[in-house]
Amino acid sequence: MLDQVDRWLDGGKAVALARVVGVEGSGPRDPGAAMAVNEDGEVVGSVSGGCVEGAVVTEALAVIQSRKPKLCTFGYSDDEAFAVGLTCGGTLHIFVEPLDW
Template sequence: MKEIMDDIDRWRRAGHRVALARVVDIEGSGPRLPGASMAVADTGEVAGSVSGGCVEGAVVSEALDILATGERRVVTFGYSDDEAFAVGLTCGGTIHLFSEPLDW
């Protein structure tokens, strides 16, 4: 999380709203361990990674929705091995993320 703090602080100082997604659990294989974090500004700008690219686009969409609604939620992303292989993903497991808007 330390690696994204400068971006979060810059967005905060510029008056942007920010959502934070953190890996809280993985099942099977996963490229990032629990604690990995990704921040998304209301502009769509991203800092950090929760999956090494496997589901980042979907996480950005969730984060922007969270900024619109203000709700916190646990989101699960999973792939069967066949689905993961078919689209070239290296992470065939399931990741559970806790996503929330940051309040200043």
């Protein structure tokens, strides 16, 4: 993952980093699981068993535009029943930030 991110940065690409910072209930990955996304939508790493990866990429691209970090929560709840959810029934907190530090 480091090598890929280094190549993007050296090539002048803007990069966002998404990290699992909290898991409630059943979750596929522990805190610290990470994914990096560049401005072209290329992805390295992973933050879940696959269920929220697409949504995280969308958030990461938005963060690259806004340059503002954001805490995203994914998981099952009544009003989110038809939105992006985790089939496992857990809740994932993912911190998405521009890699500009």
